Amino acid sequence: MNLSTTSSPSSSPAPSPSGSPAGSPAETPDDTPARSLLSVRGLTVEYGRHPARSVNASAPAVSGVDLEVNRGEVVAVVGESGSGKSTLAKAIIGLLPDTGRIAAGSITFDGQNLACLPDRGFRRLRGRRIGLVPQDPGASLDPVKTIGAQVAEIFRLHPEAGPQGKRHTRAELRGEVLRLLELVGIDRPEDRLHQYPHELSGGLKQRVLIAIAFALKPDLLIADEPTSALDVTVQSRVLEVFERLARSYGTAVLFVTHDLAVATDHASRVVVMNGGRIREDRPVLDILTRPEDPYTAQLLAGASPGHRSDDSRPRPPSSSAVPALEARNLTKVFSRTGTERRAVDAVSFAVRPGTTFALVGESGSGKSTTARLILRLADPTGGTVRIAGDDVTAIAGRARRELWRSVQLVYQNPDTALDPRLSVADIIGEPLRNYRIGPKAEQKARVTELLEQVNLPGRLGRSRPMELSGGQRQRVAIARALAPGARTLVLDEALSALDVLTQAQVLDLLKSLQEELGLSYLFISHDLHVVEQVSDDVGVMHRGQMVETGPTAAIFADPASEYTRRLLAANPGHRLRDLAASRDLAPSRA
Template identity: 50%
Template sequence: MTMPILDIRNLRVSYDANVPHCAVNGVSLQVFPGEVVALVGESGSGKTSIAQAVIGLLQGNGRVDGGAILLNGTDITRWSQKRLDAVRGAVVSLIPQDPTGSLNPVMTIGAQVREILTVHGKARGKAADRRVIELLTKVGLSQPEVRARQYPHELSGGMKQRVLIAIAIALEPALIIADEPTSALDVTVQKRILDLIDDLRREFGTAVLFVTHDLGVAADRSSRLIVLKGGEIQEEGATADVLTAPQNTYTQRLLADAPSLSAPARIVRRSRAGETPLVTVENLVKDFALPDGGVQRAVDGVSFGIDPGTTHAIVGESGSGKTTTIRAIAGFERPTSGSILIDGLDARTLKGETLRQFRRKVQLVYQNPLASLDPRQSVFSIIEEPLLNFAPVARDERARRVAAILDRVGLTQATLARRPHALSGGQRQRIAIARALILEPKLVILDEAVSALDVTVQAQILSLLAELQADLGLTYLFVSHDLAVVRQIADSVSVMHEGRQVDHGSVEAVFERPTSAYTRDLIEAIPGRRRQAEGARSNPSETAEGYPA
């Protein structure tokens, strides 16, 4: 019988804090050669702690309290860091989540790849230089000789992640631990990175322990699935079995909440025939001056309208012009040409107090609520602040409005005295939404507002946004790179690529009949499509898109 490369037995991990915290409680699992095992679960489920324990890189206040970690049959649980150095990279490698924070900013890319070769005595001098180029070529980096001389800040996020993969495979390890390796990447870049890991696994017979909160990625890429919650395994089995017939109620909820796996019901889109759009963008152009005197065109001739009470989505990869477009609509960037009308006002011509008052009609909710909320303020002060900035409102009336909007976003009044650091990610995003709505805006711009949230929390926020839109008649401009979410919540969509709008129309039209090759590539790259297609083949009443036929 084949021996597992990784054999975890009854692992227990805890962290010392004001109140000691048990992060992993009696987890046992095995990973065999050539196998991809996915650990899935929400933040705090223990999946990253398991990965870090395997490679001996727990945080300073973390410790293994019990159990055993066997690598190729050898118990490495109590090994010193010096002994673990001998197996890191050679037997087991880690591909971390954050490529920017994982690379040394003052070392060239070539030097960082070469380091693992020299530390383990595998190559030196010109032989090491040749091996570096081979590795950079293998992971698909263009102009590998040039990349080897560059520093991390000169590479895109996808390029940096490829460098980390080159380092991880340099010594052809038996096991790769991939800890959320694509969560910060655009969907098409994500697909290329995941394809690369698959190719390398097949070439070297490497096993992969995939740590992810994205069930779409796990569905497409793993052979076995292990679902974690609260440091304990809730369910495990062949990926296809767990996805098609989950036995555990937590697994069932995760799958129901995952937009890339749940087949969205065909909904009747809101009809606004003959109604004047709340937002009209026509031939929007935005240029930026370059230091050498040249001009960079960030947005090139974008046009769309948003009817009152509907949701328009802008999708595209990093650098596509999404952010510049919404900043122009919000009045933070002055367009080079074109027009932006919001509720009958020309955003380009507004100045001074008129512009300031206009901004109360247009409110933004950002991707990272922790960064957008003042850590020194209480929740009450955060929500109250816009009322102090825009209108003279009596103190008692301010308190009444803050309490009312807090209730509207589903938080208790006890939350008002707390500060952002004491709240969960979902609670912080609800506070950011409450702050945006306190001024009763006409348009709410949601800039990647759910992309940093776990799937269940994401589903709760999307449900809240839909409820608020129905109750308050809100109009949304939803910016995202997650097409599965866009398909679920938007009425219309603009697809942007290199500053241009390459597709535009209703969500149904764009997803089912895309006119550009770029849009087709984006749709093909949505995680979970493989499993949806397989499900559709076994259920002829559904199309491959997951919609009822």
């Protein structure tokens, strides 16, 4: 489905003309009044310790940005981490932190200048006329309030939205909440009213946030990475809901994302940001077929389905008969109040030495539980786990501790995986101290060596995680995993929080480390684009079972399972794939 085609002709203006200068607004005839709902002119946003004093501010996070969003239009703002896209969105909705300030420019929403609007004015606009769908539903919903209470809160904050401008009665409020939950496709809404966020899946939590955002039928909706933490099938279903509501209400959407594949599938215009500036602002088709800026071309190359560098092709089968890691009929059954659930059901696969095996599947398919069983962080109900030929299924105590020297986990989110109180050098050196590997001088030298291996300058050893970019933090996590001498890494959604260019850099690092050190990877991911690039073999999981395994290229080209076909069909990037296919066919047509 495509958001760009959902607005009715009466409410959706024509997109900006092809080839218009970056940041320029759509042209309108002299005798036709501009229909812009949102107009940003020369916006500059700075961060600093003393926002009231520009002399102490750092370099602008957003610099001289011009942007137009028309009624009923869907505009995607894309760029890597640090490009300024989220800062732009926060400035528009008045949610800049205390250290941020608008240094220059204007933000006009339906004729009202937001750049100098006080907090009281924003409180009247937010939720009522400008909605927000935040990135992380787990962090955005209050864990101690029920779903019903959190959806109802938007009506309590804006009582003027009730019938005849009066507050809703309790019965009316309950009816509105149920209507919204049904509207976004949440099953059993009566039951969900009384549930808490931890009782809902990621996809359902994101739908709750969408229900809250659309509750008062806003004129403008800002969606800040709304599906980045979801697997492709859940992402597809959530975006369908998002699209249907935007079409029904005629809402303009500013869609902030680092995923160019999602942006090109669900927007009519794409705004490319880098270094706080707009590099291109053009219709999707023009961006796809004729990118004018080298940075845009770089983003497109990284997002193209099936994109592989010459030296990242699948390796031939290893001559070694002993897998680096092997699971045989691995099973995990959870029992609760007399019922049993098979989270992992007789799963078997092997990781060839020096190669990458990817586990893919929807949330709840059993991928992460399988990883925990292999790492012996949980006890299997049945089956065996072998590491380099050794049966480690039942090991405990010191033997399990020794296992973790050879098999290490790289977590999904480096922000929570790295201790914010420790320096980078202390974080990387922690396994060396825990395992008492060498004297202090050797440990210090080893930390320096590891920083070099992950392409980080030695001076960053004195820094703390909050001072690093997302890509740098993930490199620190990889260095820590390598510190005790691990030969096999389990990477659990280790790239999902990174933009496409940072992902490419970390993938290049993983590939070079694999070649240099002979590492083996178990790569768990819901991002099929990344899996296609990085893995030699792939296993597809569904409801705890292994649906099919085999060489990545073969499964992506001709999947044997109906479930795998559905999974690949839900993968974003339809326009990118269509464009690539048309280019492949071009010579034969000539």
